[in-house]
Amino acid sequence: MTSFSIGETDFLRAGLPRQVIAGAIHYFRVHPDQWQDRIRKARLMGLNTIETYVAWNAHEPRRGEWDATGWNDLGRFLDLIQAEGMDAIVRPGPYICAEWHNGGLPNWLTAGERELRSSEPTFLADVSEYLRRVYEIVAPRQIDRGGSVVLVQIENEYGAYGSDKAYLQALVALTRESGITVPLTTVDQPTDQMLDDGSLPELHKTGSFGSRSAERLATLRSHQPTGPLMCSEFWDGWFDWWGGVHHTTEVTAAAADLDELLAAGASVNIYMFHGGTNFGLTNGANHKGRYLPIVTSYDYDAPLDEAGNPTAKFFAFRDVIAKYAPVPDELPAAAEPAPVFSVPLSAAGAWTDAAASAPSSSEPVTFDELEHLSALVRYDVSLPEGRGGQLVLEEVRDLAWVCVDGRPVGTLSRTRHDRSLRIPSGRTLSILVEEGGRVNYDHRLGEQKGLIGAPALDGVALTGWHSTPLDVAALAAEIGSRAAEASAAATTGPSAWVADFDLDSPADLFLDTAAWSKGYAFVNGFFLGRYWRNGPQRTLFVPAPATKTGANRLVVLELEHLLDATADFVPSLDLGDTEE
Known part of the structure; x- marks a missing residue:
């Protein structure tokens, strides 16, 4: 020893x-x-x-x-x-x-x-x-x-x-x-x-x-x-x-x-x-x-x-x-371009429209109270007397898409310090909240995620919330397991997309997401991660062990809209513009 x-x-x-x-x-x-x-x-x-x-x-x-x-x-x-x-x-x-x-x-x-x-x-x-x-x-x-x-x-x-x-x-x-x-x-x-x-x-x-x-x-x-x-x-x-x-x-x-x-x-x-x-x-x-x-x-x-x-x-x-210690003579192989190809994405329908089956509560329930480990919770509440007005939130953690009766109204961003939005009249207010990543430094460790506090409409607290957790990986698995079929493309709002492609052998791939807005991508059920046109990152890395010889399937869960319903695989990483 x-x-x-x-x-x-x-x-x-x-x-x-x-x-x-x-x-x-x-x-x-x-x-x-x-x-x-x-x-x-x-x-x-x-x-x-x-x-x-x-x-x-x-x-x-x-x-x-x-x-x-x-x-x-x-x-x-x-x-x-x-x-x-x-x-x-x-x-x-x-x-x-x-x-x-x-x-x-x-x-x-x-x-x-x-x-x-x-x-x-x-x-x-x-x-x-x-x-x-x-x-x-x-x-x-x-x-x-x-x-x-x-x-x-x-x-x-x-x-x-x-x-x-x-x-x-x-x-x-x-x-x-x-x-x-x-x-x-x-x-x-x-x-x-x-x-x-x-x-x-x-x-x-x-x-x-x-x-x-x-x-x-x-x-x-x-x-x-x-x-x-x-x-x-x-x-x-x-x-x-x-x-x-x-x-x-x-x-x-x-x-x-x-x-x-x-x-x-x-x-x-x-x-x-x-x-x-x-x-x-x-x-x-x-x-x-x-x-x-x-x-x-x-x-x-x-x-x-x-x-x-x-x-x-x-x-x-x-x-x-090498000036201070022995270094092997052998060198690693230089990078080779990854396979380059494009495949069309087929629309697979909406994916965040789960029924508001969660129990009613006086205030929105946080991710932590729900013991929810995925990225999204949908919050639904009936608007009193069907009226609109000024919606004010105590805090959103971390990004919210606001809809009334399924119609998009706007977004509220923690990064922008947003707290308020005017909403139109309607029956149901829905707020889809994404947990964008938990703070990893200093004294904000462990902070609650979701809608924090009691949202109010024109100064009056809204009550009777349904807080429905959405597991993006489980949703992607369910969508990916379906047989390929045509579906009407959603032009606005969250939509799922699927593409099939063949490989001669497993290979590292680089998926270009620059023409998409914001969401999550999966290859053969492997969760590649988040993408966002906010940048700087433009490609998602697909490790070779996540791919296979023959048929492969890509599932994209888009939260906003695609500029181009195509999946482009490019030869190398593109991590965005630098300061130079």
């Missing part, structure tokens, strides 16, 4: 100094059949370690329904890292941020009134049960037991959130009681306050930053006087949000910053080596005065792009790493 420890100046692997040169790959953002490919390419860039978060809400979306198989098979992911001759760093949170919905915390955990990320007893009890399950997977895979894991992180950038030392101490005690023997670390941005609040004396402090390495390492050293310096989140790119631009970093500048880190003898974890995709409804959101949901792509301008292909940054980083 091999040991891994912290010495006076270095990490020690089998007693010898080890400069950790790691890269982040989140197993939950990559199709499991493509894990091995991404890990191998990390080794070919010269990395010796893979880092991953653990997303609690991916493993346990509903209380007590723990899943560590398939996409959630953390054990298999760690075993593949070992098989490639690499080490692993595990960051189980429980909070991970990561632009992942709710920062990785399950909705059922955050729906109550408990104090999150604290030593509050009920929160700590749930966290302890979660961590024990994770450590059942991680403990036997530690390096001193013949596995790959060399470091485990406690919490995540906690100094940016709180300063509850009893909470951190409880996490450490539980971690050690669960058989974790490798060194324990924390990570914070290199400011005095965050480094002080986010760690304990017995934990090894690391930093998160993407530039000005010498200055930030000096700050870190003032708080971590002995042992190796480590930037455990070297930000080599950035994430995108709907309505923004595609963020990139200049390749030579990023390589120079990496060179500065490695020349200083610091260890590093490149965040991200391969970003992957927020498949399904897993994107997070940020809110610093304005709600900004994260796009489906998590390309991050990383050395491997969203589809796992090497970029210019891959080769620039590889050249830098």
Whole structure:
């Protein structure tokens, strides 16, 4: 067995100094059949370690329904890292941020009134049960037991959130009681306050930053006087949000910053080596005065792009790493164009017109009260005396389409800070609300979704609401299972569309959504994610394992309208305009 420890100046692997040169790959953002490919390419860039978060809400979306198989098979992911001759760093949170919905915390955990990320007893009890399950997977895979894991992180950038030392101490005690023997670390941005609040004396402090390495390492050293310096989140790119631009970093500048880190003898974890995709409804959101949901792509301008292909940054980083560590002679294959073709979309009818069969309530029921994990809830209420007027909402989270007797009236957007709309006379007011992504940072974790509070018409509260949850994946599966048939195309309002196409063999594909408005797309039942003409993202990545030889079926659930009822598959990613 091999040991891994912290010495006076270095990490020690089998007693010898080890400069950790790691890269982040989140197993939950990559199709499991493509894990091995991404890990191998990390080794070919010269990395010796893979880092991953653990997303609690991916493993346990509903209380007590723990899943560590398939996409959630953390054990298999760690075993593949070992098989490639690499080490692993595990960051189980429980909070991970990561632009992942709710920062990785399950909705059922955050729906109550408990104090999150604290030593509050009920929160700590749930966290302890979660961590024990994770450590059942991680403990036997530690390096001193013949596995790959060399470091485990406690919490995540906690100094940016709180300063509850009893909470951190409880996490450490539980971690050690669960058989974790490798060194324990924390990570914070290199400011005095965050480094002080986010760690304990017995934990090894690391930093998160993407530039000005010498200055930030000096700050870190003032708080971590002995042992190796480590930037455990070297930000080599950035994430995108709907309505923004595609963020990139200049390749030579990023390589120079990496060179500065490695020349200083610091260890590093490149965040991200391969970003992957927020498949399904897993994107997070940020809110610093304005709600900004994260796009489906998590390309991050990383050395491997969203589809796992090497970029210019891959080769620039590889050249830098070669100055400090052995780099394999082998190079990954260059990207090849994906199959290019177009197929017509056939209309499959309306898909959000479920009958208002939900029980009546005085106010709209939130997603959280409904324990609803999908993207949409439809709210219906009878208008008093059939009259219209000024509709005022306390808050909509996050985007609403308003109709009266089935006729579209307008939209209300949290991002735009909308709260009011004049509606015409009619019998029934219907408001379709989309949860656009749960905030993943700071103190908005776990906030309720849906219509918040009591909507009013001309100052009088509307009562007798029916709150009907709509499961978009289940609806897409039902539509996709039907035999192809002609249907009258809906010109306005939500409509479903289907297209069939053949492939000679499974292949990565890039679905161009620029001519569609807003909605969700599925291939053979696999939930690709959200699309939105608001941009910047124009393509959805279709991983090859989601396709098959012969017949394939695309299902599109459009919320507004299509400019062109065609599905275009293009040769490569198009993530939108950059700032340059």
